Amino acid sequence: MRDATRQAVVWESLQAVIAGRSALDILDAGGGTGGFAVPLARLGHSVTVVDPTPDSLAALERRAAEAGVSVTGLQGDAGDLADLLPPASADLVLCHSVLEYVDDPSAALASVHTVVRPGGVVSVLAANPVATAIHRALAGNFAEARDVLETGTWGEKDPTPRRFTGEALATLLTKAGFTVDEVQGARIFTDLVPSRFAEDDPDGLIELERAATAHPVLRDIATRIHLLAHR
Numbered sequence: 001m002r003d004a005t006r007q008a009v010v011w012e013s014l015q016a017v018i019a020g021r022s023a024l025d026i027l028d029a030g031g032g033t034g035g036f037a038v039p040l041a042r043l044g045h046s047v048t049v050v051d052p053t054p055d056s057l058a059a060l061e062r063r064a065a066e067a068g069v070s071v072t073g074l075q076g077d078a079g080d081l082a083d084l085l086p087p088a089s090a091d092l093v094l095c096h097s098v099l100e101y102v103d104d105p106s107a108a109l110a111s112v113h114t115v116v117r118p119g120g121v122v123s124v125l126a127a128n129p130v131a132t133a134i135h136r137a138l139a140g141n142f143a144e145a146r147d148v149l150e151t152g153t154w155g156e157k158d159p160t161p162r163r164f165t166g167e168a169l170a171t172l173l174t175k176a177g178f179t180v181d182e183v184q185g186a187r188i189f190t191d192l193v194p195s196r197f198a199e200d201d202p203d204g205l206i207e208l209e210r211a212a213t214a215h216p217v218l219r220d221i222a223t224r225i226h227l228l229a230h231r
Contacts, residue, residue, distance in 0.1 A: 005198060006190045007035070008206045009213050010096075010125060010226050013184065017092060017121050017228065018045070024091040027115060029078045029108075030098035033059040034071060037094075041069035048072040050084060078108040081115050088117045096125035097224075099172070100160050109176035116231045122178060124227045125186065129163040131223045135191070166225045178229035184213040185222025 014036070018024060024045045028037045031049035033056050041047045041064065049071060051057055057073040064071040076084050078098050093112050099105040112122055129152050136154055137145040144154035152163045164172075166183045173180055189208055190198060198205050212218040219225075 005202050005205055005209075006187050009184065009186050009209050010123075010224075011036070011039075012210075013182070013226065013228060014040075014092075014094075014123060017123070018043070021091075025089060025117075026092045026094070027081070027085065027090040028094040028096075029081060029112065030096065030101075031060070031094065032056040034063045036096070037071050038063050038067050038069060041071050042067055046072075048074060048085070048090075050074045050076050050078070050081060052077050078102050079104065079111050081111040085115045087114050088120075090115050091117055091120045093120070093122045094125075095122060097127070099124065099126050099164065099169075100162050105162075105164075105172055106175065109172055109178075113177045113231060118231055121181075121228060121230050122173070124169055124173065124229070125224050126169055127160050127163040128165065128185075128220075128222055128225045130165065130221050131187075131191070132160075132163060134221060135223075164225060166220065166227070169225055169227050173227060173229045178231055180227055180229045182226075182228040183219070184226050185215075185219035185224070186213065186226045187223035188212045188218050188221065191223045 022044055026040055026045050026047045028049045030051055031037045032051055037047045037049045049060055057075060060071060060073050074084050079102060093116055095112055102108045116122055129148050133145040133149045148154040170180045190205060
C-alpha cells in the first residue's frame, strides 16, 4: 500500500498523458521489473522495457506473464536507446530513477530524444538533493545533510551517485531538445509521515500529495522531482 501511495501522483500524471489514446508505443528506460510497464500494457499499449540488469528483465517477464500481458524486454542502458530502437518510434518514454546512475545524464537524454516521436512525451523522475538533506538531518547526520546540499551526494556509502533539483532537470531536458510542460514533486509527505498514519488513511495522504505536488515551496522538498516534457 505504501508503494502505491508513493507512486500515485506520478501514475496519475501518466494517465492524464495517455487518456483517450489507445495502442501507444511506450518505452520504459530503466524500467526494471515492470512497476509501470505492466500496468501500461494492461491498458492496451505496446510497452518496451530497456534495463541493464538480466535479473530485472527476468522478473519483468514473470510479472507480465502473471498479468496476462506482453512486454518486450531489452538489455541495455539509457545511453544505448538509439542503437536498440528505431528513431522516432515511441509516443511516451519513461525515464524514472535513471539519470542519477548513468555515466552521462546529458547523453542519456539525447539518446531518449532520438526515439521520441515529434509531439511525443518524456516522463523524467529523479532524486532531489533538498529532500535527502532534510532526511539526513532528521536522522541526526548533519554533516551528510550539508554535503548533499553542496555536492548532491552525502558520501562514499551513498547509493545514489547524483541528485537533481527541478531547475537542473529542466535545463537538461531543454538542452536535449525537449520543451518542459510540467514540474511537480513526488513523495512530499509520504516519506516523512510515520507508516502507521499512512496505513490508517492512505486516501487522505494521497489527497494531501495531490494538493502539495505543484506547490511552489513544497514541490522543491519532495523526495523525487517529476517532469513531463514533449519533443
